[in-house]
Amino acid sequence: MRITALAGGVGGARFLNGLLHHLEAHGEVPEVTVIANTGDDITLYGLRVSPDVDTLLYTLGGAVSESQGWGRADDSQRVQGELAAYGAVPQWFTLGDLDLGTHIVRSQWLGQGQSLSEVTGRLAERWGLPGRGVRLLPMTDTPVETHVVISDDDGQRAVHFQEWWVRLRASVPAERFVVAGLDRAAAAPGVLDALRTADVILLPPSNPVVSIGIILGVPGVRDALRGSAAPVVGVSPLIAGAPVRGHADACLAALGLPSTTAAVAGLYADFLDGWLVDPADAGVRLERARVEVHAEPLLMTDVAAASRIAGAALELAARLSGPRSAG
């Protein structure tokens, strides 16, 4: 069963780790293509950082800091201390020493002319992803950066998504998101094929606006989802209106949308087939009647919970493929 998933950082990575555990526990050899958001990418201290890709690498590679959800376990900040002593900016993004190794080799390899896909593939090898049946693809090899238009004492201005998310903790309202480079971006090699040939397409509980939403903006991706014969099943990133993690509510507000699971499903209305919600949202009514809603506790408290949720998503997908292939 070829599974293709779109993914952001922590929520996506935890869900996918659960998916792998679920498949392995059922004796299935995973065949999973992960299309990762690269809109969060940023150049810090001259080094190219891909936060979502890194969180996926570390989580699926068993090296993530469980307490943070991102970054490396048992990391230290000796280098960052030096950067601060030199007065290098910015200082609001913490890079661990072990984590920096990834950014340095990524930057070196990109500087040698390798594409982000190639570099990501090499990084994934070190973390054993191919061995777990996972192909990790950046959504595009074109540098894409999400910027956030805000208004503060300095007037209206655009800041890098990471500055808004990490430094400002999304506390200043986002007026809109501007994704530099997205209109000229081409889907990375394998991305559109993985959507067209999948047996199941999953949308993990990632941020619908600045993670999944950015991937959907890559030319060709949304069309491939609309045209896919595979069932598309999403997992709600909101429980009773609140994001489990992160600031999805602030992101939805920038689009003029309420922080509800129905609003999120509405963003996927043109291609969504199944929608997994928490029992707290079991009564939700979606705009589009043909989307099948299933309730399942969605708090990913540990890998067992993530595995159970992934299993429920696959079950929903199986129910959706059945009638379809019969019809």
Next chain:
Amino acid sequence: MRITALAGGVGGARFLNGLLHHLEAHGEVPEVTVIANTGDDITLYGLRVSPDVDTLLYTLGGAVSESQGWGRADDSQRVQGELAAYGAVPQWFTLGDLDLGTHIVRSQWLGQGQSLSEVTGRLAERWGLPGRGVRLLPMTDTPVETHVVISDDDGQRAVHFQEWWVRLRASVPAERFVVAGLDRAAAAPGVLDALRTADVILLPPSNPVVSIGIILGVPGVRDALRGSAAPVVGVSPLIAGAPVRGHADACLAALGLPSTTAAVAGLYADFLDGWLVDPADAGVRLERARVEVHAEPLLMTDVAAASRIAGAALELAARLSGPRSAG
């Protein structure tokens, strides 16, 4: 008293640290311009490393690893371990975590369009060099790299100086040195002025071929030394024919020269006024009779010894300026 010194790495840095201690102990406010060799510079993992500049920064900033003579005290290699795990190359040059901070900010600032002089000045501020009366200048802002022509099983080929020095430990004979970029290099701002306006010019016990020799190859430097009214005093890097540290003998051999203090002085014959040798070499006869030779124990066992040696060099310079200004 304006002192200008040409310097390589460990030997130069230790001598200059001794010089500062000597001046401070005598109540003098140092006014020292250091012109550093940048021919050893190398790009590793996409980061620009300036080994001699860094050794000068760390030594004069009180942060050097005394046991190594280079690198930072109490450093660790967590990042390098990651680079190795990713299979990044080369692995024969060890970069400490604290040390990496320097390379990252240098590369970031160079990437922003600042010159190596500007960047070096900013790095030196962090280490308090201006506060100690030291102005640290790279010999040139032009990227210059010393390569070594060797013959081995792969035939005749040129390797970067660092590969010959660090990986091969100068065990393969150098047939010649090729300094890429040197002919088109321009002396960095302040370099020629510092030589023209100095009261004393010092050549610390740095490698005469691949450190001092490279600086002398920067267009204009040798002429400025020849034309300077200030006494030029050098400190022999050899004691009884053996380099105190490093592989000066192998470097001299590449020029067809014997490993003797007289041969080193011969390389400076057109501008040298005073030559400090170890008592083991007290009987040395230099080609050029007008160079005044003084014997002084030259083993820089600690900062007190380095300070005493620097004092002897200044004394010799004072003796040489006396008669001259009288004549």
